[in-house]
Amino acid sequence: MVTPILPLTLSQVQVVKQGKRILGPLDYKLSGRGITVVLGPNGSGKTTFLRTMHGLEHIRSGRLYWACTTLAARKSQAFVFQTPILLRRTVLDNIAYPLLVDGSTKATAYARAQEIAERIGLGGLLGVMGTAISGGEKQKLALARALVRKPQVLFLDEPCANLDGSATKDIEAILMDEKANGTRLIMSTHNVAQARRLADDVIFLYRGLLHDQGPSATFFTTPATSEALTFLNGGILA
Numbered sequence: 130m131v132t133p134i135l136p137l138t139l140s141q142v143q144v145v146k147q148g149k150r151i152l153g154p155l156d157y158k159l160s161g162r163g164i165t166v167v168l169g170p171n172g173s174g175k176t177t178f179l180r181t182m183h184g185l186e187h188i189r190s191g192r193l194y195w196a197c198t199t200l201a202a203r204k205s206q207a208f209v210f211q212t213p214i215l216l217r218r219t220v221l222d223n224i225a226y227p228l229l230v231d232g233s234t235k236a237t238a239y240a241r242a243q244e245i246a247e248r249i250g251l252g253g254l255l256g257v258m259g260t261a262i263s264g265g266e267k268q269k270l271a272l273a274r275a276l277v278r279k280p281q282v283l284f285l286d287e288p289c290a291n292l293d294g295s296a297t298k299d300i301e302a303i304l305m306d307e308k309a310n311g312t313r314l315i316m317s318t319h320n321v322a323q324a325r326r327l328a329d330d331v332i333f334l335y336r337g338l339l340h341d342q343g344p345s346a347t348f349f350t351t352p353a354t355s356e357a358l359t360f361l362n363g364g365i366l367a
Contacts, residue, residue, distance in 0.1 A: 131205070131281070132197050132201050132205070133196055133197070133281070134195050134196055134197050134201060134202045134205045134206065134281050134282065135159060135160050135161075135195070135196055135281065135282065135313060136158050136159060136160035136195075136196055137158070137159040137160075137182060137193070137194075137195050137196075137202075137282070138157075138158050138159075138192075138193070138194055138195075139155060139156060139157045139158070139181075139182070139191065139192075139193050140156055140191055140192045140193075141153070141154045141155070141156060141190065141191035141192070142154060142155055142156075142157075142181060142188055142190075142191035142192070142193055143155075143188065143189045143190045143191050144177055144181055144186050144187070144188060144189060144337075145189040150337055151174055151177050151337055152174040152177045152178055152181060152186075152337045153191065153337060153338070154190065154191055155337075155338060155339045156339075157332070157339060157342075159182065159282070159313070159315060161313070162308075162311065162313060162329075163308060163313070163314070163329030163330065164304065164308050164314045164315070164316065164327050164328055164329050165314070165315040165316070165328065165329065165330050165331070165332060166315075166316055166317070166318060166323075166324040166327060166328035166330075166331050166332070166345070167179065167315065167316065167317040167318075167331075167332045167334060168317075168318065168319075168321070168324055168331055168332070168333050168334070168360065169333055169334035169335055169340075169360070170335065170360060170366045171319070173334040173335050173336060173337065174334050174336075174337040174338075175286075175287075175317035175334055176211075176286050176287075176317060177337075178317075178332075178334060179208070179284045179285075179286050179315065179316075179317055180208075180286075181193070182284065182315070183206060183208045183284050184199070184203065185208070204231075204278075205280055205281040205282065206280050206281065206282040206283070206284065207275035207276070207278060207280040207282075207283050207284070208275065208283075208284045208285075208286070209268075209271050209272055209275050209283065209284070209285045209286065209288050210271070210286055211286045211287040211288070211290050211291070212291070213267045213268055213270065213271035214271075215259040215260055215267060215270060215271070216259060217258065217259070217260055218258070218259060219255065219256050219257060219258060219259065220246065220251055220254045220255050220256070220257055220258075220259050220262065220270055221239065221242055221243065221246065221255040221256065222259075223259040223270055223273075223274055224242035224245060224246055224251075224270070224273045224274050224277050225238040225239050225241070225242035225277070226274065227274060227277055227278050228241060228242070228277060228278065231278065241277055242273075242277055243255065245273045245276055245277050246273055248306075249269050249272060249273045249276075249303055250269060250299065251266065251269055251270060251273060254266065263296075264291060264292060264296065265292050265293070265295070265296025265299065265300075268288060268289070268292060268296065268300060269299065269300065269303070271288075272288070272300065272303055276307065276312075280312065281312065281313060282312070282313045282314075282315070283307065283312050283313070283314050283315075284315055284316070285304075285314065285315070285316035285317070286316070286317050287316075287317050287318055287319065288300055288304075288316060288318075289301070289318070289320070289323065290318075290319065297323070301323070301326065301327060304316075304327060305327070321360075321361060324345070325345070325349060328345040328348075329344070329345060330342065330343060330344050330345055330348075331343065331344075331345050331348040331349075333348070333352070333354070333356075333357045333360070335354075335356045335357075335360075335366060340353075340354045340356050340357055341353045341354050341356075341357045349361065
């Protein structure tokens with residue numbers, strides 16, 4: 130039986146670097162289903178927020194805890210970075226690698242890797258070096274490698290920031306499929322139109338603080354703060 134890792138609760142969490150407050154203090158609970166989109170201007174703390182929840186940042190104060198042990202949570206979550214970090218191996222080897230690290234047999238790991246590659250649209254590139262494919266294909270590869278372990282929660286940091294329209298459309302379709310399959314997704318984006326397409330609920334960060342959050346329909350029609358309204362209208366937040 131799979132141990133549920135949600136909810137993830139952040140209580141007065143604060144991240145400080147070189148004496149400067151980067152994030153918080155803030156309270157937040159990640160639970161339920163669907164896609165949460167994190168919005169905010171550059172420097173608002175979106176990436177740090179995601180990295181903190183995933184366990185990649187040192188918390189200066191506050192508390193972060195899952196509904197299970199930290200070890201169990203680590204095994205059931207994954208992170209896709211804005212710029213994919215790929216091994217100098219084939220596409221198939223890249224996807225299978227996390228399973229091999231987890232102790233899966235080679236046969237099991239490569240069968241699962243091929244299955245996810247076919248589903249995501251990389252079936253024709255299995256023998257190609259991961260570093261030699263296009264930008265959109267690299268982002269698909271990063272997604273495939275994250276999804277191969279069937280995570281309960283998937284964090285994504287601006288996954289379409291450097292992609293053209295066609296590649297963005299493909300990535301968004303994959304994310305919607307994963308949502309339908311029950312994966313809980315939380316992603317940052319600077320693209321308000323993309324947030325409107327994908328979000329079930331929205332978090333708005335500004336200067337490292339959580340300024341607004343709620344269902345997407347409510348956020349986009351009646352944002353709770355003037356900062357969120359300014360951002361949605363394309364204004365500049367100093």
